[in-house]
Amino acid sequence: MALSDALSRVSTTLADLLTDRMDRVEPISFGPPKLDPGAMAGPRLNLFLFRIHENPAFRNDEDPRVATPGVPGHPPLALQLSYLLTSYGGQPAGVNALSADSMMDLDAQYILADAMRVLHDIPIVTRSTPRVRMLHPDPVILDPGLRAEYESLRISPITLTIDDLAKLWTAFKDEFQRSVAYEVSIVRIETVKPRASAQPVLVRHVAARGGIHFAPVIQRIDPPAVVAQEQATITGTGLGAMTLIVSDALGTGFPLQPRTINVVPDLATGALRFAIPNDPAHFMPGRKSIAARVVDPATGHAITSDAFELVLLPDVTALSINASKFDGTQVTITGSLLGHAPPPDLPTDPLIPVVLFGDYPIPRADTDFSNLGAATPKITVTLNAPDPLGPQPPVGRTVPIRVRVNGAESRTWTVVNGRPVPRAAVQYTVQP
Numbered sequence: 001m002a003l004s005d006a007l008s009r010v011s012t013t014l015a016d017l018l019t020d021r022m023d024r025v026e027p028i029s030f031g032p033p034k035l036d037p038g039a040m041a042g043p044r045l046n047l048f049l050f051r052i053h054e055n056p057a058f059r060n061d062e063d064p065r066v067a068t069p070g071v072p073g074h075p076p077l078a079l080q081l082s083y084l085l086t087s088y089g090g091q092p093a094g095v096n097a098l099s100a101d102s103m104m105d106l107d108a109q110y111i112l113a114d115a116m117r118v119l120h121d122i123p124i125v126t127r128s129t130p131r132v133r134m135l136h137p138d139p140v141i142l143d144p145g146l147r148a149e150y151e152s153l154r155i156s157p158i159t160l161t162i163d164d165l166a167k168l169w170t171a172f173k174d175e176f177q178r179s180v181a182y183e184v185s186i187v188r189i190e191t192v193k194p195r196a197s198a199q200p201v202l203v204r205h206v207a208a209r210g211g212i213h214f215a216p217v218i219q220r221i222d223p224p225a226v227v228a229q230e231q232a233t234i235t236g237t238g239l240g241a242m243t244l245i246v247s248d249a250l251g252t253g254f255p256l257q258p259r260t261i262n263v264v265p266d267l268a269t270g271a272l273r274f275a276i277p278n279d280p281a282h283f284m285p286g287r288k289s290i291a292a293r294v295v296d297p298a299t300g301h302a303i304t305s306d307a308f309e310l311v312l313l314p315d316v317t318a319l320s321i322n323a324s325k326f327d328g329t330q331v332t333i334t335g336s337l338l339g340h341a342p343p344p345d346l347p348t349d350p351l352i353p354v355v356l357f358g359d360y361p362i363p364r365a366d367t368d369f370s371n372l373g374a375a376t377p378k379i380t381v382t383l384n385a386p387d388p389l390g391p392q393p394p395v396g397r398t399v400p401i402r403v404r405v406n407g408a409e410s411r412t413w414t415v416v417n418g419r420p421v422p423r424a425a426v427q428y429t430v431q432p
Contacts, residue, residue: 003348006189009143010081010153011047013125014184017141018045020131021118026111032172033086033179043090043107045115050168050181051082058186063150065250065286065350065407076190082158084168086179087112112178119155119182126152127251144345150251151186158183190348200411201225202420216242216292218308225311227411228278228336232310233271234263240294244274247289249309252351252406254284260293276312278336280377284351285314285337286406314338314353314403316410316426323429326383326393331401331428338377339405341369350406355381357428358399360391379403398429 015028027044034046058078089107091100098106122129127147131139138144142153158181160168169176204224216238226232234244247258259282263274276283289307296303320332339353342364353369355362362381371378386392400412400422412427413420 003145004189005145006187007049007052007079007081009145010184010187011049011083013141013143013146013153014047014083014155016131016136016143017122017125017129018115018118020133020135020141021122022111022114024111024114025133025135033084033174033177034172035088035175035177042088043111044088045111046084046086046088048084048086049081050084053080053082054078055080055186058188063188063190063350065150065252074190076188079187079189080183080185081187083182083184084179085112085115085182086177087115088177108178112180116157116180119157123155124152125155127253144343146187148346148349149188151188153187154185156183156185157181200409200413200420202415215303216240216294216305218290218292218305221290221308221310224309225313225408226276227313227315228283229275231273231275233273234290234292235272236292236305238294238305239263239272239292242272242292242294245291245293245304246276246283247291247307249287249289249307250350250406252284252286254286254351255282259283263292276310280337280340283312283337284339284406285312285408286350287408288312311408312337313408314405314410316401316403318425319401319428322427323431324383325431326385326395329383331381331383333379333381333401333403334376335403335410336377337405338372338379338403341372352405353379354404355379356402356404356409357430358394358397360386360393393430395430396432398427401426401428 011030015030018028019025024043027042029044029046030048031046032048055078058075060075061078062073062075087108089104089109089111091103125142127140127142129141131141146153160181165176165179201224216236218234218236220235222233222235242263244261244263245258246255246261248254261274261276263272265271266273276288288310290310291307292305294303295301314335314337316333316335318334321329324331333355339351342352343349352364353372355367366382366384368380368382371380402412403410410426412423414423415421
């Protein structure tokens, strides 16, 4: 989710899009339109955020990457932004056929039409919308502070009546200039808060109906949530000799492009097994879409099944100690796919790990992410005395340590004889 500076980041994203795609690169100003704002005199385009209102349809809509089913969440503030685009022209050098005012007016018409063309051609700005002109070191248009958003920015024109325009320009107390209005949605602003956790799903039943299938169909993946390199069994119809296509179901970029992994048949049982590799460059925890691709022997064409969801989990394998007080003690957590360190321009990236002692989240200020890029990822937390007005650690209790990344949490249990048993390696005693 975006932070409180989201409005200014949307404004600069629109300005970057226009500067990058317009035929003429003209200066862009912000604020109420003024005919002559001093240093910005001459040809330019002005962006004015004249209306901000909450979208009621998204008032209770939470980011599915962090929402926990059955647990009350914290829906973010969902806003729609209305912008007024106003153009100002200049006097082209050496043109004397018309008056200076006429030439400036014609030039302003050209600039406004140029900007409208860009917003018509690019009505959606995604985290992969590229720059055309390399005037900026960042290869994409979207502001870095908005790239963790669940949805893209959608730009749509607004029809303003003569009465609407008259009221706006009367409020500006300036000479009327031709202008058009656009709406940008949805912009979500959220305060990061600790979230409660639901119990894990141990068994998932998928109802299937028999029939004739001309394409492969995945009916079940067991278990429905895995850690890296854990064997999972896939069942369905029309699978045969196949490969699996793994995609990111939430748009976090891991994998950035769909990846192919092999399916290995178990010769003893005939079951089809696969494992997601421990490859943090391409895979990070979260919901993944799994599709089976089978080559039709009769035609040679590849046929792909509908996607089936699988959750990739972070994995905690060891703790440096298993008991202490909250008195400045440091605990090092070792595992795999534990997320990545907070990027400077994305403080709310869902791939930043959160360490929980029971239901108590360790503050980010007390977490050292510097060893997450090592061959064996590690997180070191300092157990400082908590804020007396905030959540409190479970003093005097033995609780599991979990790592939450992109809505997925590491396992604190293992299955023995069909029953979940707590993992001793991740249990921690908070001493009084």
